[in-house]
Amino acid sequence: MAEERTDERALTELQREHGPALLNFLLGLTYGDRQRAEDLLQETLVRAWQHPEAFDGPFESMRPWLFTVGRRLAIDARRSRLARPTEVSDGILAATPDPEDRTESTVAVLDVREAVRTLSREHRAVLTQIYFRGLSVNEAARVLGIPPGTVKSRSYYALRALARSLPGYSAPGHRRSSSSRSASNDGASATSR
Known part of the structure; x- marks a missing residue:
């Protein structure tokens, strides 16, 4: 003791x-x-x-x-x-969508459909062939009867138009800097190319 x-x-x-x-x-x-x-x-x-x-x-x-x-x-x-992996706070868990809840994906599908409807017929046709049917640029050009360069150009401008109509969307390979946002605000001229 x-x-x-x-x-x-x-x-x-x-x-x-x-x-x-x-x-x-x-x-x-x-x-x-x-x-x-x-x-x-x-x-x-x-x-x-x-x-x-x-x-x-x-x-x-x-x-x-x-x-x-x-x-x-x-x-x-x-x-x-x-x-250790970083700890996740309750706030992050509350903000994370429930994978079983299909509301978010349903809303996204409706938003995309509405945005695609605003595109010109030519732009929709190109996106349908490349993104929905999975064709290459050359294959889409043969199906649509237009040159491959036109397919590339129309898909580029279609994606830019979608980027403007869908908040949070960024076209593949397209950076959303302040200069590109102001350049993309040239309105209907982009949708007619």
Whole structure:
């Protein structure tokens, strides 16, 4: 029983003497995260308590030992956090659509159908051949009786028109920068190409 009190007193003295310096050191390692630094400080002191042989040397020599243990614990904690997948908050889960709920996909289908209806007949025909029937540019050109370059041009302008009518849609290979948005606002001229 007397031995336990000695250990507790030694640990209390160790914390009083070296704790503030160790905490400041750990704050630097945790980029100022006080909670993590305090957790690491406590874990370092637990390690000191678990290794009574560390108390055998001069009391002042404990500081380098404590700093080494604290540094290793900080490195291990960081590696552990980086190895774990990021935690998902309840807000993200609430905003994630239910895969069983077909409402989102139904609304998207209706939006796409309406946007496709606004295209010219020529543009719809090209998109139908390339995207809905899966034909290559050359195959679509043969079916439609037009040159492959015209198929490419019409599909490009059709996708740009769809991008304007569908919020959040981006045509494949088409960046939506502010200059391309203003360039794409040339109205009906794009749909007639």
